[in-house]
Amino acid sequence: xxxxxxxxxxxxxxxxxxxxxxxxxxxxxxxxxxxxxxxxxxxxxxxxxxxxxxxxxxxxxxxxxxxxxxxxxxxxxxxxxxxxxxxxxxxxxxxxxxxxxxxxxxxxxxxxxxxxxxxxxxxxxxxxxxxxxxxxxxxxxxxxxxxxxxxxxxxxxxxxxxxxxxxxxxxxxxxxxxxxxxxxxxxxxxxxxxxxxxxxxxxxxxxxxxxxxxxxxxxxxxxxxxxxxxxxxxxxxxxxxxxxxxxxxxxxxxxxxxxxxxxxxxxxxxxxxxxxxxx
Amino acid sequence: xxxxxxxxxxxxxxxxxxxxxxxxxxxxxxxxxxxxxxxxxxxxxxxxxxxxxxxxxxxxxxxxxxxxxxxxxxxxxxxxxxxxxxxxxxxxxxxxxxxxxxxxxxxxxxxxxxxxxxxxxxxxxxxxxxxxxxxxxxxxxxxxxxxxxxxxxxxxxxxxxxxxxxxxxxxxxxxxxxxxxxxxxxxxxxxxxxxxxxxxxxxxxxxxxxxxxxxxxxxxxxxxxxxxxxxxxxxxxxxxxxxxxxxxxxxxxxxxxxxxx
Numbered sequence: 068x069x070x071x072x073x074x075x076x077x078x079x080x081x082x083x084x085x086x087x088x089x090x091x092x093x094x095x096x097x098x099x100x101x102x103x104x105x106x107x108x109x110x111x112x113x114x115x116x117x118x119x120x121x122x123x124x125x126x127x128x129x130x131x132x133x134x135x136x137x138x139x140x141x142x143x144x145x146x147x148x149x150x151x152x153x154x155x156x157x158x159x160x161x162x163x164x165x166x167x168x169x170x171x172x173x174x175x176x177x178x179x180x181x182x183x184x185x186x187x188x189x190x191x192x193x194x195x196x197x198x199x200x201x202x203x204x205x206x207x208x209x210x211x212x213x214x215x216x217x218x219x220x221x222x223x224x225x226x227x228x229x230x231x232x233x234x235x236x237x238x239x240x241x242x243x244x245x246x247x248x249x250x251x252x253x254x255x256x257x258x259x260x261x262x263x264x265x266x267x268x269x270x271x272x273x274x275x276x277x278x279x280x281x282x283x284x285x286x287x288x289x290x291x292x293x294x295x296x297x298x299x300x301x302x303x304x305x306x307x308x309x310x311x312x313x314x315x316x317x318x319x320x321x322x323x324x325x326x327x328x329x330x331x332x333x334x335x336x337x338x339x340x341x342x343x344x345x346x
Numbered sequence: 347x348x349x350x351x352x353x354x355x356x357x358x359x360x361x362x363x364x365x366x367x368x369x370x371x372x373x374x375x376x377x378x379x380x381x382x383x384x385x386x387x388x389x390x391x392x393x394x395x396x397x398x399x400x401x402x403x404x405x406x407x408x409x410x411x412x413x414x415x416x417x418x419x420x421x422x423x424x425x426x427x428x429x430x431x432x433x434x435x436x437x438x439x440x441x442x443x444x445x446x447x448x449x450x451x452x453x454x455x456x457x458x459x460x461x462x463x464x465x466x467x468x469x470x471x472x473x474x475x476x477x478x479x480x481x482x483x484x485x486x487x488x489x490x491x492x493x494x495x496x497x498x499x500x501x502x503x504x505x506x507x508x509x510x511x512x513x514x515x516x517x518x519x520x521x522x523x524x525x526x527x528x529x530x531x532x533x534x535x536x537x538x539x540x541x542x543x544x545x546x547x548x549x550x551x552x553x554x555x556x557x558x559x560x561x562x563x564x565x566x567x568x569x570x571x572x573x574x575x576x577x578x579x580x581x582x583x584x585x586x587x588x589x590x591x592x593x594x595x596x597x598x599x600x601x602x603x604x605x606x607x
Contacts, residue, residue: 096515098529098548158466163426164529167493168504168546170464170476181466188462188469195463197497197504197546198529204508205515205527211391212516223391223509225461242463 078147081249082110084219085149088248091213092153092206099162102155102202105237106210109150109245114142116234116334117150117227117245123327124230127320129274133262134226134247140261141250149248151210152231154240155203157195158185168197185241190229192241200242207244214248221248222256233331235338280307361555365407376442376554377405379523383514383550387447390513392506393459398451399510402540405443413549414438416534418568423494431530432568438531439573440559441551445514445525446535448544449499449507453477454486456500463501473498494533499545511548518552525552526560 089106109117118138125132141148158181160174171177174196181194207223214221227245237243247256254260276283276296283295285304293304312320360368384401392398404413414435421431438444458470465472476498478485489496511527518525531549541547553559564570595602 095512096527098527157463163424165424165426165493166495166497166529166533167491168495168497168499170472170498172493184466184468186467188460188466190459190461191463191501193462193464193466193501194472194498195501195504197499197501200463200501200504201508201511201548204505205512208390208509208512209516212513225393 077251080217081147081149081219081251082108084214084217085151085248087217088149088151088210088213088221088246089153092151092210095202095205095209097202097205098198099202101162102199104203104206105152105154105240106206107152107236109152109231109236110148114138114148114150116330116338117230117236118142120233120327120330120334121227121230123330124323127323128226131226131230132265133259134224136262136265137256137259138227138247146250148250150227150231151246151248152228152236152243153203153207153210153246154228154237154243155199155206156239156241157199157203158192158241160196160199162196162198164198166198169194187232190225191232191243195242203242207246210246214246219248220250220252220255221246233327234334235331235336238339238342372554373405373442376523376552377403379518379521379554380405380443380445380552382521383445383517383523383525383552384447386517387445387510387514390506390510392509393457393502396451396457396506398449398503398506400448400450400541400544402446402448402535403443404446404535404540410438410441410444412538413444413531413534416538417530420494420530420534420537427530433563434528434530436567436571436573437526437528437559437563438551440555440571441553442555443552444531444535445550445552446532446540446547447507447511447514447550448532448536448541448547449503449510450541450543450545452499452503452507453496453545454484456484457502458482459502461502463505464498473500495536495546504546507546507548511550514550518550523552523554524558524560525550 085108089108092104092106118135121131121135121138125135138148138150140146159178163174165173169177171180177194177196185194186192211221211223224245224247227247228243231237231245232240232243249255276294280294283300285292285295285300291306293300293306296305357371358368359372360366361372362369380403384403387401388399390399404410417431417435417438421428421435456470456473460469462469464470474482474484478488515525515527528549528551531551532547533549535541535549536544536547551560
């Protein structure tokens with residue numbers, strides 16, 4: 068084989084870069100010198116349950132929606148995409164440093180509370196020993212830096228890490244981050260050009276108005292300032308209000324979460340079986 | 347062009363004696379590297395890209411000694427700290443510079459995403475119910491604490507600090523500068539007032555000498571290290587000169603004869 072097609076070579080390099088990123092994660096310096104991290108590289112059809120889970124959650128989580136659209140886009144086009152999952156169990160500490168940063172006076176109290184009250188939050192499990200937490204973060208950072216060193220686009224995603232947890236990847240870890248690596252190209256995970264068609268101008272505009280209303284706020288002398296939400300904002304003025312979600316909105320969230328649960332239940336046995344067989 | 351005519355000179359560099367002019371020239375480059383590591387820390391990927399890292403660069407013989415002495419003081423606060431803190435205090439004395447990195451938001455302005463890192467299923471309620479807060483605004487004016495670090499802290503912000511110091515370490519490795527992250531150095535630095543706005547601080551001593559000061563550490567390192575070795579040599583050799591031979595002849599006019607002479 069005297070010649071290689073450059074594009075094909077770049078595609079093949081994604082998996083190699085993901086492997087080297089995994090090696091970098093294990094090479095990351097630690098504060099504790101004690102944390103065992105886990106790493107897996109999930110590719111091709113094994114990514115499908117993750118994408119399905121993320122897609123189920125997307126209607127109520129815009130950040131999940133961005134990452135869902137990105138993964139789905141590349142998977143549908145059979146683009147090379149490495150999902151390097153890095154996890155660790157952070158909810159027990161045998162350090163005995165009793166530093167207090169976790170909110171407990173001693174590691175023993177932390178462990179006791181964790182045993183009785185710990186569990187999953189929205190993205191990750193907790194509580195977490197802050198020193199082990201930073202060692203895990205360092206592993207994720209080194210993985211990203213290694214991929215970057217090879218000029219592979221990469222991004223550490225708590226969202227996709229949570230989706231992996233939802234369908235059963237790394238059952239013993241309490242925290243997981245997915246470092247998506249590749250496909251080769253510019254603006255893959257930042258200024259994501261492939262996402263443009265999924266989020267029209269109006270949606271961008273509405274998101275900005277919702278998240279930064281002070282930028283469009285009119286004179287506040289009334290203490291109930293209107294928001295300049297249109298060119299002719301002085302007609303039929305609009306206001307920001309705060310109130311609990313309506314019954315219909317709560318129902319929508321609950322219905323969505325029920326669908327997310329269905330996806331999890333569908334994939335959990337198959338994915339967790341892999342770990343059982345490994346043991 | 348005249349200014350380029352001034353751009354000439356020579357610099358002799360050697361890492362011995364410590365803190366000599368030739369050693370200080372060497373250290374200057376490590377301080378430059380520490381600044382680049384700080385830049386790497388500040389551009390590390392963090393949740394939402396939110397600015398939150400405080401950095402402090404500390405160098406100089408007296409400044410490093412203060413940090414090392416504080417670490418030795420803290421070593422006796424907790425029996426589990428003792429060996430680490432004492433060993434690592436030696437490493438600080440053998441360093442050129444310390445880069446302190448802290449998180450300025452972990453105690454006061456959390457991510458507020460209910461992520462679960464700090465308290466699991468309780469989400470952000472875990473942190474807010476354990477700190478003084480009003481309408482979701484945390485009051486950090488009361489600095490009193492029964493523990494060395496006042497917790498709880500926002501797990502997501504602490505996570506971001508991990509990415510930050512790891513990026514600094516990545517840069518150090520790229521620059522072939524020896525460096526290591528330490529809780530002990532960070533805590534001592536925090537107690538001395540470095541990274542004044544931070545809730546939690548990690549210290550990264552850095553050095554560019556032939557042997558990495560942070561690896562291959564022998565037993566009882568706080569008793570058996572280069573500084574102690576040299577000091578004991580100084581202590582003993584002045585006596586050896588006298589007891590072994592020095593007092594038995596006048597070097598100007600005499601020299602001990604070999605047996606065959």
